[in-house]
Amino acid sequence: MKKKLKNGLKIIFKKKNNNSVTLSALVKTGSNYESKGEEGISHFIEHLLFEGTKKRTSQEITNSIESLGGDMNAFTSHEATVYFITIPKKHFNIVLDILSDMIQNSKFDSKIIEKERKVILEEINLHTDDPKVYQWILFLKNLYEKHPTRNPIYGDEKSMKSIKRQDILEYYNKYYCPNNMIISVVGNIDNPLKKIEKSFSKFKNKKIPKRNIVKEPSNKNKITKEIRKILHSYLVLGYKVGKRLEKDFYALEVIRAIVGRGQSGKLFDEIRTKRGLAYSVGVHHDSSVDYGFFAIYVGMDKKNVSLVKKIILKELNKIKNIDPKELKDAKTYLEGKFLLDIDDNRKESISLVDWEMIKDSNLVYDYLKNINKVTQKDVVRVAKKYFDNNYTLVTIES
Numbered sequence: 001m002k003k004k005l006k007n008g009l010k011i012i013f014k015k016k017n018n019n020s021v022t023l024s025a026l027v028k029t030g031s032n033y034e035s036k037g038e039e040g041i042s043h044f045i046e047h048l049l050f051e052g053t054k055k056r057t058s059q060e061i062t063n064s065i066e067s068l069g070g071d072m073n074a075f076t077s078h079e080a081t082v083y084f085i086t087i088p089k090k091h092f093n094i095v096l097d098i099l100s101d102m103i104q105n106s107k108f109d110s111k112i113i114e115k116e117r118k119v120i121l122e123e124i125n126l127h128t129d130d131p132k133v134y135q136w137i138l139f140l141k142n143l144y145e146k147h148p149t150r151n152p153i154y155g156d157e158k159s160m161k162s163i164k165r166q167d168i169l170e171y172y173n174k175y176y177c178p179n180n181m182i183i184s185v186v187g188n189i190d191n192p193l194k195k196i197e198k199s200f201s202k203f204k205n206k207k208i209p210k211r212n213i214v215k216e217p218s219n220k221n222k223i224t225k226e227i228r229k230i231l232h233s234y235l236v237l238g239y240k241v242g243k244r245l246e247k248d249f250y251a252l253e254v255i256r257a258i259v260g261r262g263q264s265g266k267l268f269d270e271i272r273t274k275r276g277l278a279y280s281v282g283v284h285h286d287s288s289v290d291y292g293f294f295a296i297y298v299g300m301d302k303k304n305v306s307l308v309k310k311i312i313l314k315e316l317n318k319i320k321n322i323d324p325k326e327l328k329d330a331k332t333y334l335e336g337k338f339l340l341d342i343d344d345n346r347k348e349s350i351s352l353v354d355w356e357m358i359k360d361s362n363l364v365y366d367y368l369k370n371i372n373k374v375t376q377k378d379v380v381r382v383a384k385k386y387f388d389n390n391y392t393l394v395t396i397e398s
Contacts (some may be wrong), residue, residue: 001014001193004326005178005180007178007201008177008178008205008212009183009197010181010182011182011183011184011185011196012352012353012361013185013192014184014185014192014348014349015188015190015242017188018089019188020087020088020089020188020345021086021087021088021092021095021185021187021188021189021345021347022084022087022184022186022187022260022346023081023087023092023096023099023349024082024183024352025103025181025188026080026081026082026181026182026183026348026354026356026357027080027081027082027175027176027180027181028044028180028357029042029171029175029180030081030153031076031077031078031148031151031153031155032147032290032291032320033079033148033211034148034155036157037155038159039072039152039155040163041155041163041171042076043076043153043155043169044155045172045176046074046081047074047119048112048168049102049103049106049114051107051109051116052060052106053102053106053107054105054111056101056276056379057103063304064098065085065098068091068094068185069087069088070086070087070088070095072084075159077153078148078149078156078291079288079290080353080354080357081101083103085099085351086120086346087307089187090188092185095197095198097199100196100200100385102149102200102202102337103176103181103203104202105262105324106172107272108168108169108172112214113144117160120154120155120160121157123154124152124155124156124160127154130233131175131234135194135234135235135236135297135396136140136228136236136394137152137287137393138224138394139232139236139295139392140293142224142392143240144291145217146216148217148290149293162373165214169181173329175305176364177204177206177210178200178204179205179206179208180184180206180333182356182357183196183353184350184351184353184356184361185272186345186348186349187345191287193308195348203272205340208235217241218390219386219388219390219392220390220392221390222391222393224393225394225396226394226395226396226397227398228397228398229398230301230397232279232301233296233300233302233304233395234293234297234395234397235297235308235309235394235395236297236393236394237312237313237390237391238284238294238295238392239251239293239295239390240291241287241293241294241386242287242292243287243289243290243291243292243333244287244288244289244292245289245290245359247360248382249287249292250373250374251378251381251382252285252292252294252386253374253383254288254330254334254360254371254374255294255319255330255379256285257294257329257330257331257334258326258327258329258330259283259315259319260282260283261279261330266314266315267283267296268282269310269313270305270311271300275298275311277304278298278299278300279299279307280297280299282296282298283295283297284296284297284347288358289357295381298312304398305395305397319379319387320368320384321380321381321382322376327376327379328345331372331374334368335371336363338367348364
């Protein structure tokens, strides 16, 4: 069930027969919307919305949820900021009151801003120190030349130190409005639309600034190595690929399942199971409204970096000769994974707001139909289109 309120707020409701309910709120702004000098401000605001409103302290916000056995959290991505709370179904009214209060009435107290600035600076240091996280920062910085997806979602030390309270208020007032938001409710409650409408009835819509569309150059061969005092080495190899709504998306999902699923994927089997060259092996396919990338990551001894790279390129090339059984196994894997994920209120709720932001939440339930439409020819065509020698490779080595 979907409804759009007079103030532009979109609401999605999915009733399920279980003991819980998840309420998610997506604001259509993330790091890709930020201007020069304000990098990380979307993530900064995400933190600050948990730090107190006109009628609740930060402790009262978290305790009100956790004392009932609930869980609340948020994340900022390149294109959105999402807040979500899961709670036993009988406490839905409390959850709605808290989340609507956070979104509409946060105080942005100066002392709290300075305190949270320190927290985020420590978060930046933590991510920079951790190669498992930093490998993605280094990869995206090298993969993209002009597109803002190259920037870390949490900004950098310089921007975080320079953002002022007035900058935060201006950015919040620009993007936090009902016609730039999507709310989803998934769980075992009766129709919540009237309650949500009442909670956001005083939230005024605004004119949303248009984001500049950046034309990103095609893939190029780029190789970057960073040396650190570490015992383990990290590799990411990948390509820019199509956006979520482009026809290649589902074929790339199938390819992801062929080479990267669990311990039975081609890359895990070739690199770890057969040769023992690495501990961690995985594949990441990320695409949204305005970007897409496909990447393989491996953690290993630095002496194995060259051989691992050759194996990755060889396995990607083999996809061009995929056999019917590989295609079938990939599809059944994606089907099982989807059905297990959709059983989870939180995952389904976040998927609904994400797809609605991109185009239409109903596309969540078309996922398997579109996966099953992928043919052997589609997989070969997409593999030939993207997987060539114009890859971006980053390594962090000792």
